[in-house]
Amino acid sequence: MSKTIKATADDIWKNKVEKINSELFTLTYGSVVAQLCRDFHNDYVQVNAQLERMGFNIGIRLIEDFLARTGLGRCQSFKETAEVVSKIGFKIFLNVVPLVTNWSGDGKQFSLVLEENPLAEFVELPQDDKASRALWYSNVLVGVLKGALQMVQLEVDVAFVKDVLRGDDATEIRLKLIKVLRDEVPAGED
Amino acid sequence: MSYYLAMIGTQDNPIYELEFGSFRQGNDGTSKFNPEMKELNPFILHAALDIIEDVQWETNTLYLKAIDNFYGHLISAYVTPGNVKFLLLHETKNEEAIRHFFTDINDLYVKVLLSPFYNANDPIISPSFDVKVKTLAKKYL
Amino acid sequence: MSSLINPSLSHTPPSTRGYNPAVGVLSNGLLTTTDVQHAFIAATAPSIALAPGKRNSMALRKTPEISLSALIYIFNELIINYNFNQSSNIAVLEKKLNALGYPIGIKALELHSTRSASPAAPETKRFTRVLDVLQYIHTHIWTMLFSKTADNLEKSQDNADEYMIIDNEPPLTKYAKPPKEFDQLNCNAFVAGILEGLLDAAYFSCSVSAHTVPVDGFPMRTVYLIKFSRSVLEREFVRFSR
Numbered sequence: 001m002s003k004t005i006k007a008t009a010d011d012i013w014k015n016k017v018e019k020i021n022s023e024l025f026t027l028t029y030g031s032v033v034a035q036l037c038r039d040f041h042n043d044y045v046q047v048n049a050q051l052e053r054m055g056f057n058i059g060i061r062l063i064e065d066f067l068a069r070t071g072l073g074r075c076q077s078f079k080e081t082a083e084v085v086s087k088i089g090f091k092i093f094l095n096v097v098p099l100v101t102n103w104s105g106d107g108k109q110f111s112l113v114l115e116e117n118p119l120a121e122f123v124e125l126p127q128d129d130k131a132s133r134a135l136w137y138s139n140v141l142v143g144v145l146k147g148a149l150q151m152v153q154l155e156v157d158v159a160f161v162k163d164v165l166r167g168d169d170a171t172e173i174r175l176k177l178i179k180v181l182r183d184e185v186p187a188g189e190d
Numbered sequence: 191m192s193y194y195l196a197m198i199g200t201q202d203n204p205i206y207e208l209e210f211g212s213f214r215q216g217n218d219g220t221s222k223f224n225p226e227m228k229e230l231n232p233f234i235l236h237a238a239l240d241i242i243e244d245v246q247w248e249t250n251t252l253y254l255k256a257i258d259n260f261y262g263h264l265i266s267a268y269v270t271p272g273n274v275k276f277l278l279l280h281e282t283k284n285e286e287a288i289r290h291f292f293t294d295i296n297d298l299y300v301k302v303l304l305s306p307f308y309n310a311n312d313p314i315i316s317p318s319f320d321v322k323v324k325t326l327a328k329k330y331l
Numbered sequence: 332m333s334s335l336i337n338p339s340l341s342h343t344p345p346s347t348r349g350y351n352p353a354v355g356v357l358s359n360g361l362l363t364t365t366d367v368q369h370a371f372i373a374a375t376a377p378s379i380a381l382a383p384g385k386r387n388s389m390a391l392r393k394t395p396e397i398s399l400s401a402l403i404y405i406f407n408e409l410i411i412n413y414n415f416n417q418s419s420n421i422a423v424l425e426k427k428l429n430a431l432g433y434p435i436g437i438k439a440l441e442l443h444s445t446r447s448a449s450p451a452a453p454e455t456k457r458f459t460r461v462l463d464v465l466q467y468i469h470t471h472i473w474t475m476l477f478s479k480t481a482d483n484l485e486k487s488q489d490n491a492d493e494y495m496i497i498d499n500e501p502p503l504t505k506y507a508k509p510p511k512e513f514d515q516l517n518c519n520a521f522v523a524g525i526l527e528g529l530l531d532a533a534y535f536s537c538s539v540s541a542h543t544v545p546v547d548g549f550p551m552r553t554v555y556l557i558k559f560s561r562s563v564l565e566r567e568f569v570r571f572s573r
Contacts, residue, residue, distance in 0.1 A: 019398060020399050021478060023442065024475075025405070028402060029405055031306055034307055035431060054408045058405070122301055127315060204352070209361065209362065219367040221360060271532075273533065273534050274441075303438050313350065315351060319349070320350055
């Protein structure tokens with residue numbers, strides 16, 4: 001199963017994705033974050049919230065792009081969703097494959113561990129402790145995951161738990177499945 | 191043997207300075223400028239900026255070698271494509287080692303520059319940059 | 332406190348590491364043997380990328396690739412969601428985009444020159460002449476940013492200080508279609524900002540603007556108009572005309 005997922009992802013990456021140099025991407029994202037910090041006067045809580053909002057808007061559009069490129073159907077389990085997100089989703093947009101780890105006992109929570117983060121290459125957070133305590137630099141990813149998964153009827157709580165920019169040993173995002181949204185049949189129709 | 195390194199931004203503003211001594215031949219790395227020289231060092235380098243401005247348009251290499259001389263002290267310069275100038279005040283001629291030193295510092299500078307929170311011409315206050323420059327000084331000089 | 336009053340006599344202890352521009356050389360210099368001992372204890376923010384050495388050299392780094400759509404999503408969010416709601420007219424929005432691209436230009440210039448140092452051409456170069464720098468942008472910078480060269484480089488017939496770089500299919504705005512009230516907007520003001528930052532960093536001060544000039548087959552064709560300031564032209568004339 002996982003072999004075909006990886007093969008699909010590599011195939012799509014090779015043939016169906018227009019590629020560019022990731023440095024322009026890193027620099028553009030950096031400029032977005034720096035601009036937000038300036039505009040909110042270093043209120044990092046608000047910056048995180050705005051990054052998540054922006055990510056959400058991206059996510060709801062990105063999911064259609066993703067489904068169109070991959071032609072995949074519904075995932076049968078949350079575990080499968082995790083595999084598809086990490087091996088295909090991240091691969092075809094960011095060209096990285098995070099590791100899926102730390103599954104909770106009930107199978108409803110897992111972590112994505114990013115070994116390399118194209119959003120945060122060469123970034124050094126400002127020296128003040130506030131930044132390294134409060135800012136999640138790549139918070140846009142949280143919004144993207146939330147938005148995209150919501151569009152496929154999964155309400156998921158997403159948050160960063162660790163970030164190398166803050167001095168931790170790895171960059172880790174935790175995803176918790178809250179519920180599966182079912183389409184409701186309007187009363188009177190059956 | 192003592193060295194005084196300064197990195198000057200595009201608006202002629204210093205963004206980094208370091209005073210150190212040679213690590214070769216049993217020297218311990220501390221700078222041995224006498225107090226009068228210590229006070230004059232920034233002025234000497236500042237005066238050399240005029241010369242750089244002239245010389246930089248005549249060649250398109252980055253390393254400008256020794257461009258000035260102050261009573262026996264040589265001043266070597268290196269200009270990055272983005273016009274940030276690295277100046278080193280030193281006592282003995284040592285072109286190759288200084289060239290490698292400057293090239294590696296250029297590498298470090300670009301990495302600092304790439305961070306979105308660092309705006310051009312900001313002073314470089316990062317402690318890790320400081321440590322890395324000192325490591326390079328130990329390696330080459 | 333005493334170090335503020337007597338800066339040249341007092342010596343900041345090595346615990347406050349890093350260069351402090353307010354204090355100057357005394358903040359980080361290797362002036363005593365204790366300084367040297369403390370200098371190499373690097374207990375600082377993780378910047379593994381900053382470690383010098385062949386493995387981490389910028390010249391040898393392979394440029395990673397990423398999908399164009401990722402960049403376009405971020406770019407669109409940047410414009411649409413953020414500046415759009417706060418800008419009253421097109422000129423203001425274009426100026427903001429230009430200001431966002433400006434620092435990127437400075438960084439891109441330095442980045443590309445360290446990258447292009449290779450064993451074959453170990454000495455990277457600076458640019459002293461207008462035509463050299465424009466050609467460099469047209470081929471190398473465009474390739475670095477967009478994986479293709481720009482389509483044309485022209486000098487204006489009417490004004491001696493104007494040059495134009497033409498891109499038939501600007502990748503950032505390929506899929507963007509601004510709403511009716513803003514249909515004069517060219518989001519490539521961002522790329523114009525990048526060019527302006529780059530040229531200013533190389534001491535060719537100028538102003539750059541982006542204009543959409545559609546032509547058969549290329550509806551999104553953009554012309555970047557580069558207008559150099561007088562001092563650049565004077566220097567070019569004085570130093571380089573024979």
